[in-house]
Amino acid sequence: MKRFFWIPFCLLLALFGAALLNATVSDAQAENWDSVRSDLSALHESWDAYATYFHIILQHDELNEVESLLARADSFAFEQDEAEFRACVAELQSQLHVLSEMQEISIPNIL
Numbered sequence: 001m002k003r004f005f006w007i008p009f010c011l012l013l014a015l016f017g018a019a020l021l022n023a024t025v026s027d028a029q030a031e032n033w034d035s036v037r038s039d040l041s042a043l044h045e046s047w048d049a050y051a052t053y054f055h056i057i058l059q060h061d062e063l064n065e066v067e068s069l070l071a072r073a074d075s076f077a078f079e080q081d082e083a084e085f086r087a088c089v090a091e092l093q094s095q096l097h098v099l100s101e102m103q104e105i106s107i108p109n110i111l
Helices: 001-031 031-050 051-057 059-077 082-102
Strands: none
Touching: 031 059, 051 059, 051 082, 059 082
């Protein structure tokens, strides 16, 4: 009878340990906002380096959208709002993908 007690007890103890480990790892990753802000700064510098060229060859509405999303991402990183930051970065990634597709040499883009 005691043997059946130890199996679930050890299983629950292992699950509790895994939950504690997960919480510790999540907290460590959430505190990395300085790295996020420095990466965003590098992205801004890269974007600004080609801004003049982009304004010549791309539609201004699309460029304004990217610049707006970059500003929003900066704001969310400063506020350390992880959920909004992730959503904004996903939208920014999608917008950059659209810009890339617009410049591909393909039949739909030519016609």
